[in-house]
Structure formats: C-alpha cells, structure tokens
C-alpha cells in the first residue's frame with residue numbers, strides 16, 4: 001500500500017516520511033485520500049529527531065526538531081551555569097554523543113527522561129547567558145515543528161538575578177499565590193536543586209471544609225498536620241518542602257495544582273479530613289485517594305464532588321479556570337503520572353497502616369480537581385472523619401499527629417528515594 005501511495009507524494013513529504021521511517025522501524029504508513037502519509041502506529045511520545053546549535057559567544061540558538069508541538073518551560077540555574085528546558089516526555093532519537101561539544105554560549109548539552117511524562121534538556125553554559133526566547137514553532141516550509149531556545153550573553157549580575165525565573169511557552173498562570181515566592185525562593189541567589197515536595201493543606205480562609213459538631217474545622221486540623229509534616233520532612237534536608245498555604249488563607253484548587261507544576265514538584269500531597277452526614281451513618285479511619293476519571297465507589301465520588309466544591313465556596317468562578325488537561329500529550333503524561341501516584345498511595349498505605357487507623361477500604365480514586373497536575377504524582381489523604389467521635393479525638397491530638405506525620409514522611413522518603421533519576425543518565 002505504501003508503494004502505491006508514494007507515486008502521489010511530493011518530494012518534501014517523501015523525504016520527511018523517509019526520515020521518520022529511518023528513525024523508527026516500527027512506524028507504518030498508509031496513504032489517505034489526498035495521498036498524504038499518515039503514521040498508522042503513532043509513537044506514544046513526541047520524537048526529537050535532530051538538533052542544531054548555531055551562533056557565537058554573543059548569541060546562540062538551539063534548535064530541536066520534533067514531530068509535533070510541545071509545551072516547554074525554560075529557566076537558568078547557577079553553580080555551574082546552566083539553562084534547563086523542561087518538556088513533556090520525548091523519545092530522543094539523536095545521534096550518539098551529540099551534546100558533547102556545543103557552540104557559542106552552549107558548551108555542551110544533555111537530555112533525558114527525568115520523571116514519567118517529563119524530559120529535560122540541560123545546557124552547560126560557557127558564560128552567563130540569558131534566555132531571550134524559548135518557544136516551539138509549527139511545522140512550516142518543509143521544516144518539522146521545532147523547539148527553539150535563543151540565548152544571549154549577559155553579565156554575571158544579571159545572570160544571578162535571572163536564576164530560576166521561568167520562561168514559559170504556556171500562557172503564564174494567573175497570579176501565583178504569594179506563598180509560592182515566600183516559601184520557594186527565600187534567597188533567589190542560592191539555587192536549590194533538591195526534589196520538591198508540595199504539601200497541600202486543604203481549604204482555608206472562608207472555606208472551613210468539614211466541621212465537627214463541636215466546632216473543630218477541617219481547615220485548622222489539616223493546616224496543623226501540614227505544618228508538622230513540613231517540619232518533619234525538612235529535618236532530613238533531602239527535600240525542599242513547599243506548602244500551598246501555611247496560614248488560614250483560601251487557595252483555589254487550580255492554584256494548588258499550579259504551585260505543584262511551577263515548582264516542578266516531585267510529589268504533591270493534599271491533606272484533608274472527611275465528614276459523613278449523620279443520616280449516612282458513621283465511618284472512621286484514614287483514606288488515601290488518587291486521581292481517576294471514574295470514581296472507585298459512590299463514597300469516593302461523593303467526596304470528590306464535595307472537595308471540588310471548594311472553589312465555589314471560595315467564590316472562584318470556575319468558568320474562568322483554564323482547562324489544565326488540554327491535549328493528548330498531557331493525557332499521555334498523565335497516564336504515566338497516575339502509575340506513580342498509585343505507587344505512592346500504596347507506599348503510603350504500607351507506612352500508615354501500622355500507625356494510623358485506616359478506613360475499611362483505605363485506597364480509593366475519584367476525579368479530584370486538586371490531583372490533576374499532569375506531570376506531578378499526586379495523592380490526597382483524608383486523615384479521618386471529624387464526624388466520628390474517636391477520629392476527632394485523634395485528629396486533634398498532638399501525639400496522634402506526630403505519629404502520623406512520621407509515617408507519612410517515611411512514605412514520602414521511600415517513594416522519592418526510588419524515583420529520583422539523575423538528569424542525563426537515562427537517555428531516552
């Protein structure tokens with residue numbers, strides 16, 4: 001079939017098809033009605049097929065040929081001076097040793113998978129440089145889609161100032177909550193490369209969350225837990241911990257997700273406490289939730305609906321929220337991320353069950369809006385039920401909190417220790 005189709009192919013398309021075939025022995029082609037080659041067995045991830053570096057020590061341009069458009073985030077890092085470009089997971093089909101010798105401001109470059117759903121390009125700089133532009137061009141004039149990073153020489157002072165400020169190809173997220181800058185960059189000149197754990201105490205401000213008959217609020221219980229968890233994780237010094245809120249502030253669900261993404265978080269853990277309406281009987285124990293399109297049971301669905309209402313309670317206009325999950329690429333990344341989220345949930349269960357009373361069905365999934373970062377493994381812990389007398393006693397007890405915090409922190413450490421892949425060591 002491909003042979004017959006070739007008669008109709010223009011030279012440019014034939015050349016392009018040739019390149020793709022050369023790059024991927026599994027790609028099959030069929031001709032559509034218009035005689036345009038269409039991949040039948042599409043690669044699950046975008047393919048980077050070639051790379052070029054042009055320019056000099058004043059201005060340098062990096063070009064990566066792709067087979068489709070992707071999002072990117074580019075930023076600078078110091079000690080040593082680098083430019084980092086984070087992109088969705090890409091299959092690199094580049095010549096061996098291609099990054100060993102760069103040109104101009106790019107001394108050398110590396111690339112690889114840094115987490116499921118996420119690849120990274122790292123440029124070692126020959127001197128301080130600023131990212132003038134970082135974007136992805138559509139296919140045009142016989143050229144494939146291209147990721148382009150334009151660098152210009154700058155002085156040391158300006159470079160230091162620019163560290164970790166992002167250039168993004170996505171529309172910039174609205175107003176990042178003040179907690180991000182406050183917690184994340186206490187000192188912009190010292191760049192922290194430790195994996196980031198985002199702890200998300202639910203609700204806050206005018207949104208109390210659930211409430212015990214005796215008045216205790218979910219927002220206060222989970223904030224106390226979040227602060228204690230942060231302190232516990234921070235003790236080891238291995239991770240940087242960012243809280244989505246460290247006081248009684250309302251943070252919309254979308255912003256919590258944005259914090260995780262903007263921080264390139266290795267893990268996002270949302271903390272909540274459930275309540276069961278009296279007419280629905282009694283329930284107790286902790287439950288761990290992960291994201292799923294289909295709720296694992298009616299109880300999980302009820303809870304996700306309830307938690308997702310936080311924005312409405314806080315007065316956020318839901319229609320103005322951009323859809324976080326826009327295209328197939330994000331969807332693929334998300335599928336990978338979900339595997340890791342579920343691995344974390346199991347690890348968490350293993351650690352918590354010996355210390356914390358668990359719900360009779362402790363692992364569940366549903367469509368929680370706050371768990372929807374496509375590239376950050378995420379889980380939500382309902383610590384227990386404020387509607388249950390025994391649970392409430394535990395939830396408000398200092399000793400229970402410190403025991404539970406130890407278990408959760410241990411699970412986070414176990415999960416991340418297995419998951420951290422050093423940049424460039426895994427060239428795929």
Ligand SMILES: [Zn+2]
Pocket residue numbers: 202203209210218271272273307
């Ligand atoms: Zn909640």
